[in-house]
Amino acid sequence: MQSKPTSIVSFSKLHRNEHGGDPVIDRDVFSILEELADEDDPDLVAEIVELFLVDSAERMAQVADADAKSDADAIRGAAHALKSSSANIGALRFSQACASLEAAARGDDLDGLPELVCAALEMYEDVRGAFVRASDESA
Structure with missing residues (x-):
């Protein structure tokens, strides 16, 4: 049985946001x-x-x-795409922030959007x- 390649990106309990949690x-x-990577595509x-x-x-x-x-439609579209892609890589809190942003933009809640945008930017x-720290640690 062949051993699984080591991922270039690794995470530990130390990779928490600056605000704790x-x-x-x-x-x-x-x-x-990581399970998708194999010896044929170790850099996946x-x-x-x-x-x-x-x-x-x-x-x-x-x-x-x-x-x-104040373009709620453009915010909604970008937030929708970010919600999915971030969930797929495990950035679940960021995905949730994007879902909130998408919902507010869909409802044209322009008053609440700036605060949600700031929160999403911070989480991003x-x-x-x-990812940068994990990549640096494994280099």
Whole structure:
């Protein structure tokens, strides 16, 4: 039996957001991605994380721009995509923040959007930082 390749990205209990609380990346969900990697594609997890980081940075920029323009439709669309992609990589708290943002934008709750956008941006930075630190630790 061949051994499973070691993921380039690893997480420990230390990867918590700066404000305490639950881990930024849910280890159980992330483990599912790691199980997909094999000797034929040992870099799969790193590639998925890289794709997430590039796409999410673009979408968070869209959210910030749409917030400045009070464009609830654009916020809703970007938040919807972020909700799904972040859940798939184990960033469950960020996914929940995006779900809240999407729901508020769908309801045209423009008064509450700036606060939700700030919360999502903050959580996104926690997620991005966790991946960067994990990548640095495994290098």
